[in-house]
Amino acid sequence: xxxxxxxxxxxxxxxxxxxxxxxxxxxxxxxxxxxxxxxxxxxxxxxxxxxxxxxxxxxxxxxxxxxxxxxxxxxxxxxxxxxxxxxxxxxxxxxxxxxxxxxxxxxxxxxxxxxxxxxxxxxxxxxxxxxxxx
Numbered sequence: 789x790x791x792x793x794x795x796x797x798x799x800x801x802x803x804x805x806x807x808x809x810x811x812x813x814x815x816x817x818x819x820x821x822x823x824x825x826x827x828x829x830x831x832x833x834x835x836x837x838x839x840x841x842x843x844x845x846x847x848x849x850x851x852x853x854x855x856x857x858x859x860x861x862x863x864x865x866x867x868x869x870x871x872x873x874x875x876x877x878x879x880x881x882x883x884x885x886x887x888x889x890x891x892x893x894x895x896x897x898x899x900x901x902x903x904x905x906x907x908x909x910x911x912x913x914x915x916x917x918x919x920x921x922x
Contacts, residue, residue, distance in 0.1 A: 789838065791891075793828045795913040799848045799905075801878025802885065818882065825886035829915070833891050841920040842892045843900040846883050848876070851911035864907035876903045883915060891917045 803818040850871040852864050863869045880903045884895040892898070899920060 789834070789919040790916065791832045791834075791918075792914065792916045793832045795825050795828050795915065796911075797824075798851055798911045799874060799879055799913050800882065801874035802882035822882055822886040825883055825913070825915070826890050829887055829890045829917075833917070837890060837892050838897075838919050839893055840897070841899040842897045843902075843918040843920050844884065844887070844898050845902045845916040845918075846880055846904075847914040847916075848874075848879055848903070848905035849908035849910065849912050849914070850874075850905060852907045852909065865909070867906060869907070871905050871907055876905060879903065879905075879913070883913070887915075887917065 800817070800821045802822075803815040805812045806815055807813075848871075850873075852861050856864070860869065864871075880901060884898060884901075888895045
């Protein structure tokens with residue numbers, strides 16, 4: 789089984805945990821983005837979530853800043869300039885957490901992870917989940 793879905797909009801990394809009132813919590817923007825990822829995944833994922841080892845590929849397409857010159861925008865779209873933010877590991881953590889219980893029972897099932905980023909005129913995440921045959 790191999791399924792792919794797209795999350796439109798500017799990619800976002802998982803926020804750092806927040807502390808207050810004697811507890812730890814996740815910020816509202818991160819919670820909303822993880823819900824968006826889970827909803828997009830649920831549209832294409834079979835029920836119930838797979839219980840076998842899984843491979844996840846995350847392609848991050850970051851929007852090119854409008855303030856850049858045309859020459860710099862062209863370089864970015866040609867892959868000659870690569871994005872810094874958001875951090876790959878923060879995006880991956882958010883996606884893997886969002887897919888727990890939707891695409892797979894738990895993110896400990898993910899045995900292979902590929903994450904890459906580039907600029908695009910259409911900011912988005914493209915996530916591919918593949919069941920690994922034992």
